[in-house]
Amino acid sequence: xxxxxxxxxxxxxxxxxxxxxxxxxxxxxxxxxxxxxxxxxxxxxxxxxxxxxxxxxxxxxxxxxxxxxxxxxxxxxxxxxxxxxxxxxxxxxxxxxxxxxxxxxxxxx
Numbered sequence: 231x232x233x234x235x236x237x238x239x240x241x242x243x244x245x246x247x248x249x250x251x252x253x254x255x256x257x258x259x260x261x262x263x264x265x266x267x268x269x270x271x272x273x274x275x276x277x278x279x280x281x282x283x284x285x286x287x288x289x290x291x292x293x294x295x296x297x298x299x300x301x302x303x304x305x306x307x308x309x310x311x312x313x314x315x316x317x318x319x320x321x322x323x324x325x326x327x328x329x330x331x332x333x334x335x336x337x338x339x
Contacts, residue, residue: 232256246283248296252276272304272326290338298330 232254240246252261257273260266268274281296305323
């Protein structure tokens with residue numbers, strides 16, 4: 231089970247903020263009805279996203295800016311080392327963090 235949330239609110243008459251997060255073992259995980267697929271060698275443990283959206287025209291065009299923080303885990307089992315999967319041990323486990331900043335223009339006419 232991988233819980234996630236999305237919450238948004240207006241902070242001014244023309245500014246909208248959104249926050250979202252997901253937590254869990256996202257190995258071979260899809261979201262957005264399959265538009266986003268996480269199936270790499272390192273898998274996401276959790277992610278948190280914050281976005282600010284500012285409309286620029288009445289018909290829906292807007293500018294947005296956001297950031298994403300994510301924690302990843304990867305591990306490998308060397309061929310030369312005997313390994314017992316039932317022991318629950320993490321061999322060569324590496325935890326890494328990622329911070330992304332994104333922005334753009336959504337144009338509707």
